[in-house]
Amino acid sequence: MTTEPTSPPHDDTGGRRAAQNAQPHGALCRPCQELALAEAVAKAEYDWSKATDCRVLMKRHRESGECMAGQSV
Numbered sequence: 001m002t003t004e005p006t007s008p009p010h011d012d013t014g015g016r017r018a019a020q021n022a023q024p025h026g027a028l029c030r031p032c033q034e035l036a037l038a039e040a041v042a043k044a045e046y047d048w049s050k051a052t053d054c055r056v057l058m059k060r061h062r063e064s065g066e067c068m069a070g071q072s073v
Contacts, residue, residue, distance in 0.1 A: 029068040031061055 028036065039054035061067050 027069055032058060032067060032069050035061065 035054050035058045039051050039058070042048075042050035042054060062069070
């Protein structure tokens with residue numbers, strides 16, 4: 001008898017959230033990069049609460065006017 005490995009809970013948005021959060025041309029400012037990395041680490045550790053916190057902080061950062069992502073310097 002073989003058993004299939006179980007997969008972690010997944011985002012039921014079908015990946016749409018990641019596409020919505022993506023910046024044009026893949027340019028991210030440093031705080032965006034740090035939050036994206038923290039979210040990836042949290043997901044790898046199956047820490048869904050921390051991953052959600054990272055997404056919330058990313059959204060707040062982008063809406064704050066401090067985000068330099070996608071802007072030419």
